[in-house]
Structures are given as C-alpha cells and as structure tokens.
Amino acid sequence: MITLIGFIGNFIPFFLISWSEQYIQSNMAGLLLSVGPIFTLILSHFLTNDDKFSILKLISIIIGLVGVLFIIGFDTLLNLTSDNSQYLFPKIAIILAALGYVISSILAYNLRDISTMTLTTCVTVSAALISLPFMIYIEFHNQSIINSVSFFSILYLGIFPTAIAFQLRFYIISKAGPIFLSYVAYLIPAFAILWSYLFLGEKINLDTGIGVILILFGVFISQTNFSKNKII
Numbered sequence: 001m002i003t004l005i006g007f008i009g010n011f012i013p014f015f016l017i018s019w020s021e022q023y024i025q026s027n028m029a030g031l032l033l034s035v036g037p038i039f040t041l042i043l044s045h046f047l048t049n050d051d052k053f054s055i056l057k058l059i060s061i062i063i064g065l066v067g068v069l070f071i072i073g074f075d076t077l078l079n080l081t082s083d084n085s086q087y088l089f090p091k092i093a094i095i096l097a098a099l100g101y102v103i104s105s106i107l108a109y110n111l112r113d114i115s116t117m118t119l120t121t122c123v124t125v126s127a128a129l130i131s132l133p134f135m136i137y138i139e140f141h142n143q144s145i146i147n148s149v150s151f152f153s154i155l156y157l158g159i160f161p162t163a164i165a166f167q168l169r170f171y172i173i174s175k176a177g178p179i180f181l182s183y184v185a186y187l188i189p190a191f192a193i194l195w196s197y198l199f200l201g202e203k204i205n206l207d208t209g210i211g212v213i214l215i216l217f218g219v220f221i222s223q224t225n226f227s228k229n230k231i232i
Helices: 002-020 026-033 036-047 055-072 074-079 084-109 116-141 148-176 184-200 206-222
Strands: none
Touching (some): 026 084, 026 184, 055 206
8 A cells, every 4th residue: 555655646746747847837737736625525535434525625625726716817727728739648647646646645544553754754665666667767768967966956855845745744644634635736826926925026916815815714614613514
C-alpha cells in the first residue's frame, strides 16, 4: 500500500505536472488542480469509513471553487477549451495528477496506525526507487550537468516542498481527513497572490480579495458541525 501511495501520489503527479507545464501556463495548471476537492468529496465517501459525503461539505467545496475563479479570473476558464488539439493532453495530465493526489491521500488516511514520519519516509523512498530506472535511462541518453546552483535547488526541493510538506500532509490527513487536506488546491492561488504582493509588489484587486475571503469561508464551513447528516 505504501508503494502504491508513492507511485500514484508522488511519482505520477510530479512527472505529469512537470511535463504539462512545458505546454500550458501555471495559472491554468492551478485551476485544473482545483478539481481535486471534487474528486476527494466523491471518492472519500466510498473509500473511507468516517469521511463521508454531506451537504455541508458540498457547499463548502462549491464556495471554495468560486473563490478560486475570482482569484484566477473567469476569463481563464474560457481558455480551457481553446487550442484543444495542442493542449488537450497536458490539461488531461494535470487532472490525472490531481486524481493521483486524491487517491493517495485517501489511501494514507486508511493507514493512520502508521506514524506520519514512517509513512513519509517509506512513501518518499518508494517513489524514489520507482523513479530511479527512468532517471538512469534519461541520463544515459541526455546527461545532466550538475553545478552548485542546481545542487542546492534540488536539495531545497527535496527537503522543504517534498519531505517536510509530505510530513505535514500525512499529519493533516490523519487528524482532519482527506477532504480537509484537498482544500490546499484552493489555497495555492491565494498564497500565490500573497507572495507576489509581498515580494514582487504586485497589486491585489477587489476580485482577488473576494476570492481569498470565499476560500477561507469555504474551509471554515467544511469544519463546522451545523449538521452531521449524511446524504448517502
């Protein structure tokens, strides 16, 4: 099971997203990844024992999705259907990556008897072992040149957005469930706006502010206890 989580939740999404962003813009990739909570809402009902589908969760996900559209811009949604012949497969690849994240999160939720540190280590190592033959094949035909900049970049990517991030990811899954974790797909655009404002001096317009508020409100609604009735 751990090897399966590493394959569909680490190896496959990392490859598909990296490949797709050679052809489509990152904001479009972010929008497509926002389908993750929808997948999670449906699949977690059937693949978990206690993270079930409810009206409240559905409403919260819809609110969060509307917030994402405000941040990215409704005109971006129209571009999803443009140039289908050239960009169809990269778009499908992003959606499949989101599905991989969702399924792996649900599988990890069912392994709560394993410590998050052990789970993170085993999943990361298994994904690395799966990646190794592909890396050797690629390097044999097109050898990479490693310098100090690329080395420290790889080191950073391995420690912070992979090792530490996955440790936090599995911890949140064990405590709050995969549906709550899936809201990270909604928070990515919000944080992108925040960092661009702080470090690049980019302005935040009214639509962006509305979007962030809707996202946070959707997450808040998902964690309330107004109703515990399940609809399935």
